[in-house]
């Protein structure tokens with residue numbers, strides 16, 4: 001393991017390692033088929049990060065197929081067009097789909113699954129489309145995605161489809177974006193988490209990490225995947241073989257923590273810039289050299305452990321190291337979940353609040369892990385922990401709002417008083 005020197009820049013290292021990890025991932029490749037206007041782009045923009053249909057690089061690979069990708073997101077999407085046109089064009093599209101499936105087979109761009117989109121308020125589908133669905137299903141797992149699903153019409157269409165007995169792998173009704181019927185009657189979005197679940201069941205295991213990174217419809221699931229990996233990493237790193245180290249050498253923990261944070265960022269999949277990482281690390285360890293960050297992290301952690309008997313004679317045991325590191329990982333995942341949720345909803349993130357939240361969660365998780373370690377092996381929190389983190393962030397936001405409101409009122413009152421004074 002590389003021993004970090006004083007100039008070691010933890011943040012840069014985390015960013016570089018994360019990028020390298022994502023580049024190393026084999027992308028997940030999905031074909032999205034369906035007539036123009038059914039909701040393919042809306043689906044893509046809501047299931048995957050960064051509004052991929054709008055912001056991704058779309059390259060026409062054939063006349064009717066567009067390959068969509070974006071740097072830093074390990075996914076390749078193939079979007080079709082022209083299926084609504086006359087039969088001769090439909091035949092071309094069909095031919096192009098099969099060509100690309102055959103061409104990419106056995107390569108890194110082999111298509112893993114197909115979302116075949118049909119509008120759920122249709123009454124029937126044409127023979128040619130039925131043939132196409134059957135033909136693709138022979139080669140690849142197809143999920144029939146029934147878009148813009150609304151109540152009864154969708155139910156009737158589902159019954160009609162069931163009777164057709166198509167050889168598809170799964171069917172999923174969705175509403176990718178809230179649908180406004182009137183100003184005060186809105187059908188909320190639904191079905192995307194289920195679509196994520198069904199997709200994960202159909203694509204190969206090797207593509208799971210990439211898919212998890214790219215999707216944004218199920219943030220809890222991202223957090224779970226990250227926790228599962230982190231818990232294994234901490235257990236193997238600080239398990240039986242861990243040699244106790246002197247506190248003054250706490251910086252030897254830094255490379256492990258960099259690996260932890262970089263891998264979490266990579267499997268979580270988040271569009272995060274340097275400023276955010278700086279805030280998160282600064283919150284728990286400062287931004288100085290590795291030696292300093294290492295000591296601060298451990299030092300801060302020890303402060304939060306009531307009656308810490310762990311640094312006997314200035315030695316950090318495997319237990320202490322794993323408490324500190326797992327608390328770091330857990331807090332990081334909780335905060336990433338909040339950042340990802342805000343990002344998905346297009347809301348801004350307050351870095352100051354994020355920093356405070358990271359510190360609070362770290363404190364909380366140190367205590368939690370310590371208690372758990374006394375009784376059984378290290379266990380990572382549940383969705384309850386995640387919900388609590390959301391709750392604290394929301395409270396913090398509201399708290400801020402209240403303060404500024406109070407401030408405004410105060411200022412207004414003073415101005416009023418000042419004016420009156422002047423008048424008299």
Ligand SMILES: Nc1nc2c(ncn2[C@@H]2O[C@H](COP(=O)(O)OP(=O)(O)O)[C@@H](O)[C@H]2O)c(=O)[nH]1
Nearest residue numbers: 035036037038039040041042175176177178179
């Ligand atoms: N509210 C809402 N509108 C949708 C949804 N899906 C599609 N639409 C509407 O249908 C139009 C066409 O969808 P689009 O995604 O562009 O279809 P594409 O041609 O298959 O890519 C959009 O402009 C939306 O107005 C949805 O889930 N919710």
Ligand SMILES: [Mg+2]
Nearest residue numbers: 037040041042
């Ligand atoms: Mg489109």
